[in-house]
Amino acid sequence: DGGITQSPKYLFRKEGQNVTLSCEQNLNHDAMYWYRQDPGQGLRLIYYSQIVNDFQKGDIAEGYSVSREKKESFPLTVTSAQKNPTAFYLCASSIAQTNQPQHFGDGTRLSIL
Amino acid sequence: AQKITQTQPGMFVQEKEAVTLDCTYDTSDPSYGLFWYKQPSSGEMIFLIYQGSYDQQNATEGRYSLNFQKARKSANLVISASQLGDSAMYFCAMRASGNTPLVFGKGTRLSVIA
Numbered sequence: 076d077g078g079i080t081q082s083p084k085y086l087f088r089k090e091g092q093n094v095t096l097s098c099e100q101n102l103n104h105d106a107m108y109w110y111r112q113d114p115g116q117g118l119r120l121i122y123y124s125q126i127v128n129d130f131q132k133g134d135i136a137e138g139y140s141v142s143r144e145k146k147e148s149f150p151l152t153v154t155s156a157q158k159n160p161t162a163f164y165l166c167a168s169s170i171a172q173t174n175q176p177q178h179f180g181d182g183t184r185l186s187i188l
Numbered sequence: 189a190q191k192i193t194q195t196q197p198g199m200f201v202q203e204k205e206a207v208t209l210d211c212t213y214d215t216s217d218p219s220y221g222l223f224w225y226k227q228p229s230s231g232e233m234i235f236l237i238y239q240g241s242y243d244q245q246n247a248t249e250g251r252y253s254l255n256f257q258k259a260r261k262s263a264n265l266v267i268s269a270s271q272l273g274d275s276a277m278y279f280c281a282m283r284a285s286g287n288t289p290l291v292f293g294k295g296t297r298l299s300v301i302a
Binding site for chain 2: 108110115116117118119120123133163165167173174176177178179180181182184
C-alpha cells in the first residue's frame with residue numbers, strides 16, 4: 076500500500092533537547108511538506124521541499140530544520156531554539172500539479188516534559 | 189499571497205440534514221485550485237473534494253459538493269444527508285500553481301446530532 080508514514084506517533088522533549096520527526100513516503104511524489112497544528116487551529120507551513128537536496132522555509136521555520144537527501148524521506152528536527160514546540164505535526168507529499176491534493180501522514184504529537 | 193477564511197468556528201447539524209460550510213479565498217493568480225479536507229478526532233487529514241478555478245461546473249463527490257462562486261471568491265462545502273461519522277474538523281485550502289504548498293483556513297468543527 077502506498078502512503079506516508081510518520082514516526083513516532085507520540086514524542087516527548089526535554090528542555091534543551093533536539094528531537095527529530097520522521098516522514099517517509101512511497102508514493103513517488105516530488106514535493107514534501109511539514110505543517111504544525113495547534114489546538115483548534117489550522118495548519119501552518121514550517122518547511123517544504125520540491126526536489127531532492129532543496130527546501131524552502133515556510134511561515135514558521137524558526138526553531139526547525141529539515142533535510143531532503145532522498146526523494147522518499149523528509150525528516151524534521153525540532154531544535155532547542157523552538158521555545159513552544161508542543162503541537163501536532165503533519166507531513167504531506169504531492170505530485171507537482173495544481174489540481175493534485177496533498178496526501179498526509181497520520182501525524183506526530185510532540186509534548187514538552 | 190493566498191489567504192483562506194473560514195468564518196464558522198463551529199457548526200451543528202441534525203442527522204440526515206444538509207449543511208453548508210463557508211470558505212472565502214483571496215488570490216491574485218488567475219489559475220488556482222481549491223480543496224476541502226476532513227480531520228476526525230484521530231488527527232489524519234482526509235481529502236474530500238477539489239475545484240479548479242477554470243472548472244465550469246461545481247465539483248461533486250458522493251455526498252459532498254462544492255458551491256463555487258468565482259466572482260465572490262467563495263468555495264463552500266455542502267454535505268448532504270449528514271451522518272454521525274461526519275462529525276470532524278473541516279479545512280478549506282488553496283494552491284495557486286504547481287507544487288507550491290497548500291494554504292489552509294483555520295477550520296470549522298462540525299457536530300452532527302442524532
